[in-house]
Amino acid sequence: MREVTIRKQRIKKDSVKFRLILFGTLAVLLIVCSFFSEYLTPCDPYLQDLSIAKQPPDAEHLLGTDRYGRDMLSRVIVGSRTSIFSTLLLVAIITALGTAVGVVCGWNGKALDTVLMRISDLFLAFPGLVFALAVAGVLGGGLQNAIIALAAISWPKYARLARSQTLAQKETAWMKAAKLSGSSTVKLIFKHILPNIIGPILVTSMLDIGTMMMELAALSFLGLGAKPPIAEWGSMMSDTRSLMTTSPWITFSPGIAIFISVMIFNLLGDTIRDYADPKSRGR
Amino acid sequence: MEPILKVENLTKVFSRSGQEDFTAVNSIRFSLNPGECLGIIGESGSGKTTAVNMITRLLDATEGSILLDGEEITHLKGRELRKVYRKMQMVFQTPTDSFDPRRTLGDGIGESLRNIGMSRKETREEVERLLGKCGLPADFADRYPHQVSGGQCQRAAIARALAVKPRLLICDEATSALDVTVQKEILELLNELRSQQGNSLSILFICHDISLVQQFCDRVLVMYHGSIVEEGVPDDVIGHPQNEYTQRLIDSIL
Numbered sequence: 001m002r003e004v005t006i007r008k009q010r011i012k013k014d015s016v017k018f019r020l021i022l023f024g025t026l027a028v029l030l031i032v033c034s035f036f037s038e039y040l041t042p043c044d045p046y047l048q049d050l051s052i053a054k055q056p057p058d059a060e061h062l063l064g065t066d067r068y069g070r071d072m073l074s075r076v077i078v079g080s081r082t083s084i085f086s087t088l089l090l091v092a093i094i095t096a097l098g099t100a101v102g103v104v105c106g107w108n109g110k111a112l113d114t115v116l117m118r119i120s121d122l123f124l125a126f127p128g129l130v131f132a133l134a135v136a137g138v139l140g141g142g143l144q145n146a147i148i149a150l151a152a153i154s155w156p157k158y159a160r161l162a163r164s165q166t167l168a169q170k171e172t173a174w175m176k177a178a179k180l181s182g183s184s185t186v187k188l189i190f191k192h193i194l195p196n197i198i199g200p201i202l203v204t205s206m207l208d209i210g211t212m213m214m215e216l217a218a219l220s221f222l223g224l225g226a227k228p229p230i231a232e233w234g235s236m237m238s239d240t241r242s243l244m245t246t247s248p249w250i251t252f253s254p255g256i257a258i259f260i261s262v263m264i265f266n267l268l269g270d271t272i273r274d275y276a277d278p279k280s281r282g283r
Numbered sequence: 284m285e286p287i288l289k290v291e292n293l294t295k296v297f298s299r300s301g302q303e304d305f306t307a308v309n310s311i312r313f314s315l316n317p318g319e320c321l322g323i324i325g326e327s328g329s330g331k332t333t334a335v336n337m338i339t340r341l342l343d344a345t346e347g348s349i350l351l352d353g354e355e356i357t358h359l360k361g362r363e364l365r366k367v368y369r370k371m372q373m374v375f376q377t378p379t380d381s382f383d384p385r386r387t388l389g390d391g392i393g394e395s396l397r398n399i400g401m402s403r404k405e406t407r408e409e410v411e412r413l414l415g416k417c418g419l420p421a422d423f424a425d426r427y428p429h430q431v432s433g434g435q436c437q438r439a440a441i442a443r444a445l446a447v448k449p450r451l452l453i454c455d456e457a458t459s460a461l462d463v464t465v466q467k468e469i470l471e472l473l474n475e476l477r478s479q480q481g482n483s484l485s486i487l488f489i490c491h492d493i494s495l496v497q498q499f500c501d502r503v504l505v506m507y508h509g510s511i512v513e514e515g516v517p518d519d520v521i522g523h524p525q526n527e528y529t530q531r532l533i534d535s536i537l
């Protein structure tokens with residue numbers, strides 16, 4: 001019996017590991033490609049040639065050309081840099097900030113907790129994108145300000161999650177045992193709390209990558225994010241909405257790029273959740 | 284001989300908003316001599332865990348004082364408090380839950396040793412020695428808590444408690460979650476440790492099973508609704524209970 005369950009566990013663990021490696025590699029590949037995107041483009045993404053405007057996909061321009069005759073494939077490749085990097089940066093910021101606030105609140109309790117949590121309630125009660133619009137409006141346009149605006153409204157979710165997880169961890173017998181082992185507060189947090197709560201938080205951030213990509217795109221569309229001629233998937237899609245019926249490849253190319261990246265990060269998120277479950281680990 | 288643990292007027296009042304204050308532990312006093320094994324019995328909810336949580340400073344006392352080896356520890360904090368845990372250790376009721384699910388048993392047992400500055404290699408050797416002393420093979424150090432049985436896990440927990448060579452070992456219902464045969468094994472292990480270490484190890488043994496206390500303890504306290512209602516040698520307390528509650532507790536078992 002025991003042998004069987006152990007073997008089953010091993011198979012499950014192996015498949016989780018396989019998926020982790022697969023999606024992890026894909027995600028890393030995507031990030032590396034976007035980093036070196038300038039060197040990977042077949043044509044100059046900013047070169048306009050109206051004589052070949054709105055050409056459907058063919059051998060020379062695999063994804064066709066846009067209304068100024070720019071090569072879509074090159075634009076999508078170059079756009080990956082802005083889209084993926086700003087999204088990852090944004091998600092990293094809100095994850096780190098939210099987790100830090102949540103852990104401090106959960107661990108400390110008392111007045112600090114009350115104050116910070118009321119502030120986060122305030123943000124949560126507000127319609128997010130509207131607030132981001134206001135913030136971006138006050139700060140002025142630009143990708144950097146769009147990231148700041150979205151970060152300002154998105155951290156409370158992580159703070160709530162980290163706080164409730166920290167509270168649950170704090171009451172466990174192993175935390176008491178760790179305290180009795182003479183570990184300092186810093187050690188308790190970094191060795192016992194964080195490893196135990198980081199799984200669900202990372203899953204949330206992975207699953208948030210898609211949302212954040214879309215919200216950044218929305219801000220770009222409203223002129224509060226990336227500005228043309230910078231290639232950015234969201235603004236590329238929004239700018240060409242009117243061409244959807246006549247030259248769909250222009251709208252769909254960045255759309256599919258968003259779809260594929262969001263899917264890779266979502267699948268990675270699911271896999272990390274499975275992997276983080278301690279029962280799927282060990283022999 | 285100076286007692287290893289002396290508790291004076293220890294009181295815990297839980298105040299919950301919207302409800303009346305609740306006195307879980309009511310001005311208890313007792314002392315524990317070096318080498319002695321003192322049992323505390325009492326029904327569920329009588330305040331045993333609350334009392335030992337105050338003694339181990341996992342919970343702040345509302346009133347009273349705790350002297351460990353002559354040192355007042357009731358209000359210690361931070362580094363000073365961590366030093367106290369080199370003299371006092373505890374074994375918990377739920378063995379599996381008392382180890383971090385993300386770390387190996389070896390990590391858990393060695394944590395206190397690493398904290399007092401032992402190197403990784405020395406710690407590993409010491410962990411294996413401790414496991415052996417508690418009747419487990421050395422390779423259990425690499426197992427996760429969910430990969431061992433409750434009894435094995437409790438042995439590991441005892442190994443962890445013994446790592447810093449404490450003078451006071453507190454067992455809060457350390458055997459309650461285990462079945463009878465494993466219970467006996469754990470008690471035998473504790474007995475062995477006592478005879479090996481003589482006066483350098485005192486045990487505070489919380490239990491609600493009066494027969495275990497009779498086998499194992501030199502002296503026993505009976506707790507009821509947060510107060511100590513009776514104290515004495517187990518055979519006397521069981522043979523001639525002075526208190527009505529003790530009488531009922533014994534009747535319910537015999």
Ligand SMILES: Nc1ncnc2c1ncn2[C@@H]1O[C@H](COP(=O)(O)OP(=O)(O)OP(=O)(O)O)[C@@H](O)[C@H]1O
Nearest residue numbers: 297305307325326327328329330331332333334491
């Ligand atoms: N944090 C708390 N807040 C309020 N009341 C509490 C708290 N902890 C314990 N109590 C109450 O204190 C009383 C004593 O609880 P305690 O856990 O010390 O009992 P116990 O003797 O250890 O029982 P058991 O044998 O079931 O372990 C109980 O009535 C319990 O409801």
Ligand SMILES: [Mg+2]
Nearest residue numbers: 331332333456
């Ligand atoms: Mg208890």
